[in-house]
Amino acid sequence: MTSVAAPELTPRARQTRAAIVDAALVLFRERGYEAATMREIASRAGVSTGNAYYYFSSKEELIQEFYLIRHAEHLAASRAVLARETELGARLRGTLRALIDGLAPYQAFAGTFYKHAAEPSSPLSPFSKESSPARDASIELFREVTEGSSARMSEEVRQRLPELLWLFSMGVILYWVHDPSPGSARTYHLIDVTAPVVARLVAVSRLPMLRSTVRDITRLIDDLRA
Amino acid sequence: MTSVAAPELTPRARQTRAAIVDAALVLFRERGYEAATMREIASRAGVSTGNAYYYFSSKEELIQEFYLIRHAEHLAASRAVLARETELGARLRGTLRALIDGLAPYQAFAGTFYKHAAEPSSPLSPFSKESSPARDASIELFREVTEGSSARMSEEVRQRLPELLWLFSMGVILYWVHDPSPGSARTYHLIDVTAPVVARLVAVSRLPMLRSTVRDITRLIDDLRA
DNA sequence: GAGCACACTTGAACGTGTTCAGGAAATTCT
DNA sequence: AGAATTTCCTGAACACGTTCAAGTGTGCTC
Numbered sequence: 001m002t003s004v005a006a007p008e009l010t011p012r013a014r015q016t017r018a019a020i021v022d023a024a025l026v027l028f029r030e031r032g033y034e035a036a037t038m039r040e041i042a043s044r045a046g047v048s049t050g051n052a053y054y055y056f057s058s059k060e061e062l063i064q065e066f067y068l069i070r071h072a073e074h075l076a077a078s079r080a081v082l083a084r085e086t087e088l089g090a091r092l093r094g095t096l097r098a099l100i101d102g103l104a105p106y107q108a109f110a111g112t113f114y115k116h117a118a119e120p121s122s123p124l125s126p127f128s129k130e131s132s133p134a135r136d137a138s139i140e141l142f143r144e145v146t147e148g149s150s151a152r153m154s155e156e157v158r159q160r161l162p163e164l165l166w167l168f169s170m171g172v173i174l175y176w177v178h179d180p181s182p183g184s185a186r187t188y189h190l191i192d193v194t195a196p197v198v199a200r201l202v203a204v205s206r207l208p209m210l211r212s213t214v215r216d217i218t219r220l221i222d223d224l225r226a
Numbered sequence: 227m228t229s230v231a232a233p234e235l236t237p238r239a240r241q242t243r244a245a246i247v248d249a250a251l252v253l254f255r256e257r258g259y260e261a262a263t264m265r266e267i268a269s270r271a272g273v274s275t276g277n278a279y280y281y282f283s284s285k286e287e288l289i290q291e292f293y294l295i296r297h298a299e300h301l302a303a304s305r306a307v308l309a310r311e312t313e314l315g316a317r318l319r320g321t322l323r324a325l326i327d328g329l330a331p332y333q334a335f336a337g338t339f340y341k342h343a344a345e346p347s348s349p350l351s352p353f354s355k356e357s358s359p360a361r362d363a364s365i366e367l368f369r370e371v372t373e374g375s376s377a378r379m380s381e382e383v384r385q386r387l388p389e390l391l392w393l394f395s396m397g398v399i400l401y402w403v404h405d406p407s408p409g410s411a412r413t414y415h416l417i418d419v420t421a422p423v424v425a426r427l428v429a430v431s432r433l434p435m436l437r438s439t440v441r442d443i444t445r446l447i448d449d450l451r452a
Numbered sequence: 453g454a455g456c457a458c459a460c461t462t463g464a465a466c467g468t469g470t471t472c473a474g475g476a477a478a479t480t481c482t
Numbered sequence: 483a484g485a486a487t488t489t490c491c492t493g494a495a496c497a498c499g500t501t502c503a504a505g506t507g508t509g510c511t512c
């Protein structure tokens with residue numbers, strides 16, 4: 001578990017930064033977000049409390065780091081499925097299952113993480129136009145899910161699908177956060193049921209009969225995002 | 227602006243409680259949630275800091291009170307539309323517009339409020355089965371939206387519709403929270419566009435052709451809620 | 453290599469939400 | 483009415499996230 005992005009920093013500083021991130025993630029996992037204090041994170045990283053704030057302007061910013069690392073691991077975990085499957089439904093299903101697989105150790109307190117996504121100020125907000133590295137990277141993965149598939153779709157659908165799939169994945173996470181079933185069985189079931197439906201919808205969107213409907217919907221989406 | 231529910235308390239205590247709630251809501255509106263400190267809330271209410279915690283076990287619990295009062299005012303504001311309109315789409319549209327109307331003074335920091343709804347521990351959580359007075363009361367309003375309408379629907383739809391409409395209203399609020407357009411124009415547009423669509427879907431759900439589809443969907447919903 | 457600029461680091465201090473041992477006031481009991 | 487009990491109230495104290503004035507080190511310039 002190491003830091004992902006670390007621009008223009010002296011080697012020593014980079015190492016310090018990484019130590020803080022590592023300590024934070026370990027403590028997050030061990031104790032949860034709230035119970036992991038900045039004092040202990042800094043202490044475990046072998047630096048002063050104030051120093052942690054030199055690298056991260058707030059405790060919440062450490063969550064961004066969590067997202068980035070989670071994404072890197074999610075990406076790696078998705079490789080196998082994306083290399084194997086060509087059918088859109090299977091690719092989506094595999095990617096989402098990998099997402100939940102990786103989040104498992106954090107379920108107890110993932111709510112504390114992902115509730116921030118609902119805030120307008122958060123760069124993870126589904127509606128804000130401002131981008132965050134974590135969000136963009138995640139959408140990029142769903143672009144690969146889309147592009148690498150054998151599914152045929154119109155250009156207007158192809159353009160919007162990755163972001164829609166990402167939005168859908170956020171919904172899955174929201175559901176998972178609240179899922180008390182053992183092993184998150186219900187969430188996996190939700191994925192298994194809905195992934196093929198999404199693929200079917202995409203396939204159906206090519207029907208000439210639905211041309212105007214699809215246009216209406218895409219217009220609505222663009223409208224709401226504008 | 228007065229407190230709503232206040233069970234088995236001595237008159238004096240009830241008054242104290244109400245004073246705290248009033249002070250809290252005023253400060254929330256004036257400064258936002260974070261900037262309104264418990265010390266100042268208590269001070270304005272004319273009680274000690276600690277005393278506020280006798281009535282509310284946390285600052286977050288004051289938000290519940292906010293929900294209740296907002297609901298009472300929303301209910302009152304919806305009366306007119308619900309008395310006038312019989313068509314489901316119009317009833318839903320009017321109710322949702324009233325909801326956003328009433329929230330207007332709080333938009334600046336409503337995100338801080340409603341992000342809690344995404345947490346599993348929150349009683350407002352859309353997925354948890356545990357009920358909160360605020361949530362139940364709100365669903366009850368959407369039951370009135372449903373029952374008082376001229377729309378015909380199957381029993382299985384009628385039973386589930388109020389909660390679905392409530393869930394939809396939460397989605398509208400989520401959108402509104404992120405809506406930067408002047409006067410929340412975009413949110414109102416969303417309401418105007420989607421309300422008739424919902425009504426149409428309900429109407430269409432009676433078609434024999436869609437019987438099995440509707441059953442599939444209701445089964446999925448029940449499944450996910452179980 | 454002396455001085456300098458700047459990146460990095462420190463820990464005490466601030467204001468916050470929350471707790472708690474204890475005190476005051478009301479209510480009930482005898 | 484007086485005692486006992488419960489309800490209500492207090493303010494100091496705690497741990498937390500965060501800030502900041504002041505330090506330390508590192509590399510660069512001349």
